[in-house]
Amino acid sequence: MIPLAGLLVGILAGLYFDVSVPLELQPYLPIAIVAALDAVFGGIRAVIEGIFNDKVFVVSFIANVLIAAFIVFLGDQLGVGSQLSTAVIVVLGIRIFTNVATIRRHIFHA
Amino acid sequence: MPDPTPGPDDTGLDSSASPAEPAEPVAPASPAEPVPPADPASPAEPAETPEPVEETAERPAASPQPFIPGGGRFTPAAPSGTKRLWNAVRQRPDGGQVLVAVLVALLGFGAVLQVRADDDDALANARRDDLVQILDGLRRQADRLDDHVAELESDRRDLVSGADTEAAALEQAEERARSTGVLAGTIAAGGPGIIMTISDPDHDVAAYTMLRAINELRVAGAEAIQIRGGGNDAAVRVVASTSFENPSADVLTVGGVELEPPYEIVAIGEPGELSGSMMFANGVVASIEGDDKGGAEATVDEYDDLTVDVLHEPQAPQYARPAPEDGDDE
Numbered sequence: 001m002i003p004l005a006g007l008l009v010g011i012l013a014g015l016y017f018d019v020s021v022p023l024e025l026q027p028y029l030p031i032a033i034v035a036a037l038d039a040v041f042g043g044i045r046a047v048i049e050g051i052f053n054d055k056v057f058v059v060s061f062i063a064n065v066l067i068a069a070f071i072v073f074l075g076d077q078l079g080v081g082s083q084l085s086t087a088v089i090v091v092l093g094i095r096i097f098t099n100v101a102t103i104r105r106h107i108f109h110a
Numbered sequence: 111m112p113d114p115t116p117g118p119d120d121t122g123l124d125s126s127a128s129p130a131e132p133a134e135p136v137a138p139a140s141p142a143e144p145v146p147p148a149d150p151a152s153p154a155e156p157a158e159t160p161e162p163v164e165e166t167a168e169r170p171a172a173s174p175q176p177f178i179p180g181g182g183r184f185t186p187a188a189p190s191g192t193k194r195l196w197n198a199v200r201q202r203p204d205g206g207q208v209l210v211a212v213l214v215a216l217l218g219f220g221a222v223l224q225v226r227a228d229d230d231d232a233l234a235n236a237r238r239d240d241l242v243q244i245l246d247g248l249r250r251q252a253d254r255l256d257d258h259v260a261e262l263e264s265d266r267r268d269l270v271s272g273a274d275t276e277a278a279a280l281e282q283a284e285e286r287a288r289s290t291g292v293l294a295g296t297i298a299a300g301g302p303g304i305i306m307t308i309s310d311p312d313h314d315v316a317a318y319t320m321l322r323a324i325n326e327l328r329v330a331g332a333e334a335i336q337i338r339g340g341g342n343d344a345a346v347r348v349v350a351s352t353s354f355e356n357p358s359a360d361v362l363t364v365g366g367v368e369l370e371p372p373y374e375i376v377a378i379g380e381p382g383e384l385s386g387s388m389m390f391a392n393g394v395v396a397s398i399e400g401d402d403k404g405g406a407e408a409t410v411d412e413y414d415d416l417t418v419d420v421l422h423e424p425q426a427p428q429y430a431r432p433a434p435e436d437g438d439d440e
Contacts, residue, residue, distance in 0.1 A: 003210045005211060006218075009211075009215050010214065010218030011222055013218075014221070015222055033217065036216075037217070040214060047194060047195055049194070054209060055206065
């Protein structure tokens with residue numbers, strides 16, 4: 001309940017405040033969002049499977065975001081930023097697909 | 111649909127899905143399920159699980175369940191996933207959820223920001239090929255527009271110079287119209303000249319004398335001439351078609367207008383020459399004054415600025431028209 005409310009509050013805040021993304025954060029924000037989405041879907045899956053732990057969720061959320069941003073940062077430093085971004089997106093996308101597939105199987109039994 | 115889930119997970123799920131059905135009525139009654147020994151905590155309160163379970167991809171590895179032998183992972187007695195989700199949503203909030211909520215709120219906030227930032231500059235996340243193509247198109251468009259600008263500028267130059275030429279031509283034409291008007295007597299003329307006053311109380315000055323005086327003035331370069339009859343205050347501009355006649359002995363008409371003495375001839379031209387042409391021996395003045403008959407007197411005065419303001423009404427020629435072979439040698 002509270003996480004749902006938090007999501008709503010976050011979206012509304014993003015719509016309400018016209019904050020522009022700081023320039024130095026701009027390459028990392030999309031990756032960080034995808035990483036966070038991965039963590040969120042993993043968390044939903046864990047809830048459905050009955051093994052959710054909020055401490056684990058928090059740690060994995062933050063770690064996911066930081067690691068994804070760090071990988072992109074490293075790629076930028078090495079001159080392969082766009083390729084590494086693509087790699088991170090692909091990996092996270094596969095994980096999101098996996099998690100969503102599991103959730104789907106639990107909910108629809110199919 | 112791509113399903114990257116590992117094989118054993120897949121088969122185990124499908125086989126366990128159908129056995130889960132009979133267990134469902136049991137689930138709401140006893141949240142603490144006895145059947146799966148591997149799942150220690152109650153599934154409705156998953157937050158209490160002490161295991162360091164990584165709930166993302168590592169989950170199968172970290173799961174304490176012996177899921178490999180034949181679908182023991184989702185045990186039939188557990189509440190269904192939907193139910194667990196519903197329970198989790200309805201669960202009474204505790205402190206741990208607040209942190210989760212904050213993180214999820216951050217996610218929503220960042221996602222919205224990113225989406226809105228993307229709205230701002232669509233070029234920022236375009237691919238390189240697209241960018242090159244866009245750049246190419248823009249460059250071609252800029253070239254076309256440059257051509258267009260050059261074309262329009264040359265048009266503008268043409269028009270401006272044309273307007274200048276036209277203005278010059280107009281000025282020239284106006285100037286010519288003015289001088290022609292002076293010659294034709296249709297506009298007033300001003301300048302240095304002489305006034306010759308002829309007092310002729312006895313009407314002795316004949317049209318011939320007057321014509322001679324006008325002719326002498328013309329020889330001396332008079333450019334505009336008018337004759338005023340002081341007696342009846344009639345005046346005539348002397349132009350090319352002006353005639354002089356004496357319809358009867360005592361009457362002088364100039365251009366069809368009867369003039370009464372004293373006459374006042376205003377001529378514009380070089381004053382010295384004009385007065386000289388009047389005054390030379392046996393000239394006009396002498397012939398006027400030398401008439402034995404009476405007391406005609408002629409006086410000539412030179413002026414620096416005179417005005418010939420009597421106008422001639424030109425009439426369209428009835429018979430003469432421009433001969434075509436003359437051409438218009440402007």
